[in-house]
Amino acid sequence: MAPGLPTAMDRPHFIGIGGAGMSGIAKILAQRGAKVAGSDARESATAEALRTLGATVHIGHDAAHLASDATCVVVSSAIRADNPELARATELGIPVVHRSDALASLMEGLRPIAVAGTHGKTTTTSMLAVTLSTLGLDPSYAIGGDLDAPGSNALHGVGDIFVAEADESDRSFHKYAPEVAIVLNVELDHHANYASMDEIYESFETFAGKIVPGGTLVIAADQSGAAELTRRVRDLGELKVVTYGESEGSDLRIHKVTPRGLTSEVTVILNGKFLTFTVSVPGRHYAHNAVAALAAGIALGIPAHNLASALGSYTGVKRRLQLKGEAKGVQVIDSYAHHPTEMTADLEAMRSSAGDSRLLVLFQPHLFSRTQELGKEMGQALALADASVVLDIYPAREDPIPGITSALIIDAAVAAGADVRAVHDKTEAAAVVAGMTRPGDLVLTMGAGDVTDLGPQILAELSK
Structure with a gap:
């Protein structure tokens, strides 16, 4: 109870x-x-x-x-x-x-799973919440995005498992003492709070050190930052470390990811045996998220074949390659990606499922500090699209930084051979993008700010 x-x-x-x-x-x-x-x-x-x-x-x-x-x-x-x-x-x-202390108090007396990483947290937490619910375990969960309706980002369940997204941005994930922790990736981000990769590693080491004695760290084998963290925490007390990925020697090895339109078929090798299941969202990175969720469930003692079957019931979370609608033969899809790695992963996923369709992107940079540090990489990611429109920076909690504008991204994109243009007036953006389309195109609204509001407006422009 x-x-x-x-x-x-x-x-x-x-x-x-x-x-x-x-x-x-x-x-x-x-x-x-x-x-x-x-x-x-x-x-x-x-x-x-x-x-x-x-x-x-x-x-x-x-x-x-x-x-x-x-x-x-x-x-x-x-x-x-x-x-x-x-x-x-x-x-x-x-x-x-603080929010993190409030969340930590909600986990007391339960079996917490904390999902951490520079990106992929919301998707993986959602996959676990849906999978455990499908299995009748009635978990509590707190997620950084809605599953299928406003307010569906959290639930008080009567089971003994609590699944939570663990935010590293302000080091608040140090407040949790999970039985199982997942680290999806370790990269430099949140530049207002971290000055170097050494500080990032130290923060994630502290997080791993909070796992209860005898608990499990599930961590990516393929990502370089996660691999370095694994090396640093291997001998940490009574910690069990379980690696997953496509690399040789992964404890839970991904044998194959087969695209099936807007889904993927994933085959893993567990204890020398093949296990295949379906992930109902496209892209290799989402397949990796699903395998991380599978490994965490196994660490809790849940049979792997039950978890694999239930993972197929996950159908996505809002703003993670969410189809917003279709008009005049153009599909509009929403992406929360705002870090270059996320942007590249989502663009590659859409490119693999698009076939011969053109991919157009409406991108809104998020935070001046992130743009200052990663604007060049954002622009290079946009080169994966057939054409892009870039809005002004969404400030969120930050004050402007002199000289830091979307031009940093646009210049890098142009240098990478991208077809990109700036739109400074957000009220004009939907009409501009709609005017660029032709039947069969895919349009991706991308960013962590209010660019998500423009998807319906693009559809409305197309329907005129």
Whole structure:
């Protein structure tokens, strides 16, 4: 039986309650019986989904939104010190709890699986949540994206397993003590918090050191950063290390990935025997995510053939190569990719399933710091498309950096031979992209910001 409410979390107030990570924790607390309240910058389907669970959601940030009887205020690293609700909490002496501490408290008394890595976390966490649910294990889970409806990023289950996406961006994944941890890849990102790969490795080593004694680290064998981390943690206490991938010597070896249109057939070698299953999303990297989920389930003691069968019930998560619709013979697909490795993986996946179709991309860079460090690589990734439109940088939590604009990406793309153009007015972008299409094309809206909103607008332009 899953535990009840953590101490002092029965009347929490969330600042930024509509965010992917924050809303998941709020949802689970509401399902456990907490009186949840919070605020967000704008109205959203997620806010409405929380209201249906009994949460009070205010739009806009105002000190008056914070009830004096709140038992704690939950914040993420994105909340600035001058937020009026945070300042009011300090005045009232209400404890301020970081999102990661709130999530860690929800895992207490359960068997946590924490999914980490520079990218692929949301997909792999989703695969595990769906697979374990299909097997009737009724897990709790907290995911960085919606499975199939607003608010479906989290669930309070009655089983004893808790699956959580573990965020390395601000080192908050150090707060968790999982029974099983997955590390999908280790690359330099989040440049505002990490100055070098050494700092990244140190952070992931700390995360691995939090795995409970006798627990398991499931880690990629093929990715260089993950392989280096494996070398560093091999002798860490009572830790069991299970590697997966296509490399010789992987504990769970991927024998073959066969594209089947918008799905893949995956064959692995486990204990000398072949095991084949279907992954209902395209691309080799999604196949690797599925094998990581398979390895984690095996580490929990679940039969491999049961897991393999149930993995086929996963049909995707919003913003991860999600088909938004079709008009005039043009399909519009949404991608959350914003790091060059993710961009390359999604573009290669779509290219492999596109056949002779043209691939057009509407890309929105995410964060000035990421563009400063990785803009050249982003531009090179866009060379995989037949043509691209690049928007201005989505700032999210950052202030502008002088001289850092989308031009860095466009210049690199042009140098790589790409057909690319800039559109600075986002309101014009849908019409520009629609005007570039012809029947049979695939259009990919790509980025971690609000570029996702432009998919329906492109479809509307095409339908005129």
